[in-house]
Amino acid sequence: MTTLLRTPLFDTHRTLGARMVPFAGWEMPVQYPAGILAEHRAVRTDAGLFDVCHMGEFEITGPDRNAFVQRITCNDVGALEAGGVQYSAFLTPQGTIVDDCTVYRFEDKVMLVVNASNIAKDWEYVVSHKQGANVRIRNISDEVGLLALQGPRAEAVLQPHTETLLKDIGYYHFAIGKVCGAGCFISRTGYTGEDGFELYCRSQDVKAIWDALAAPGGAQPIGLGARDTLRLEVGYALYGNDIDDTTTALEAGLGWIVKLDKGATFVGEGSLKRQKTEGVGRRLVGFRMAGKGIPRHGMPTLVDGIAVDIVRSGTMSPTLGYAIGTTYLPVSHAKVGSKFQVEIRGEKHDAEVVKKPFYTGGSVRK
Incomplete structure (x- = not known):
């Protein structure tokens, strides 16, 4: 029997009475005692807090980092400035989807955030395409903790715990700052259709930040069940369901993240050009x-x-x-x-x- 992985918040979830289930090799909270409906409504009307420490993160440094990411993703990294975030995907030569991912561009590095179920597959994909590029690639998934604070009151809940002016962070942008005294990347992104932030910190700092944000008057803990209903209502794709390695980005309605004219060749480009000409x-x-x-x-x-x-x-x-x-x-x-x-x-x-x-x-x- 395979042992399930646990996030740094496992004991916290158990204390809160969460129902834990296997998900992508992890033991994760599907819901808390309030139930999926109440959790869903909390995010739509107030503020909810998600443990997403199971997601994967790859760090890419070196002089060729931007050109390398251009080659392995279908969106245009060249359009990103430092502090910018981009939704993108890794593709097969046939144009089907290896995984969808999020690209963070820093002054001196690029961070790729990938789905928990695909960390091993994505790591192999990224490394196999290095092909002489002057880059260093690190799988930092175990070092990084990730929380998602989502809902119309997310900014109000987070602001007392950081000196970073949250109102100045635009949608799909991030700032480097501190939350509860711990170093964080504060990203105005999410998977719910509500305003909110994804907080990347050291894994050992996750619990203190969670406890502060989920304190009375703060955000309600939200499980995977409501995460799924929230993302489906706003039409966000889930890898393994809506998209996979048998579906192309154009079939899936993700043509807006496929930049065929970005001035750099990328994996799957030829197949998608043909499909765009011939139609899906x-x-x-x-x-x-x-x-x-x-x-x-x-x-x-x-x-x-x-x-x-x-x-x-x-x-x-x-x-x-x-x-x-x-x-x-x-x-x-x-x-x-x-x-x-x-x-x-x-x-x-x-x-x-x-x-x-x-x-x-x-x-x-x-």
Whole structure:
């Protein structure tokens, strides 16, 4: 039996009464006693605090660092200034997605943040593409602690604990400062559609920061269950569900992070140029159920009675009050308003393609 990894906050979660579950090789809190619905609403209306220490971080230094990251990611790192953050992806030569990632550009280095489930795979990918580049690549995942403070009151909760002026940090930008006296990268980013911050610190400093931010009057602890419903409402992709190594960035609606004209060759570029010229055969769509059925990952989706894909992500939306999901449909049936069916426990239920994001009322500052 494989031993599950634990974040520095494992004992804290247990003390708080969290229900712990296996996730990407880690033992993580799926929910706290308040429950997923209450946690979801706390982030939409107030402030929530997430333990995301399981995420992976790679540090790249050396004179070729920016050119190297240009080659292994599809977005344009050249468009980033120091203090800038960028959503991007690693691609296969066929243009399918190895992983989605976040790029942080510093004056003297680049940091790549990757999904917990893909740390080993991504590390192998990054190192295998070094190809003589004058860079040093370090897997700093075990050294870094990461908390996400999200919600319309996130800034108000965090500001008393840092001298950094949070109002001056723009969306998808970060500042180097201190939180509770500990060195941090304070990033105005998140996975919820709400305003908020992701705090990168030393792993040994995570507990003190968590305790300060989650103190009475502060943020409510939030588990993986609400993290998933929050991100789905705003249409953010989850690797392993909505995107994987069988889906291309263009099929997944991520063409906006593929910079075919950035002036640097990158892995998968040729395949995506061809696909852009020829067109995609399917698209990732958002849908809502017509009735009471709730779509779950893996359920068949059917067009004219023929299975075309599976539900990639699905839930009952706590904010909207109806069931939503994602699936890949043939381009001919991917337009808003198109009807298809989801097979739920052997019965076919009607669904309709709708515009993403499902929810647009978040407090995120863009």
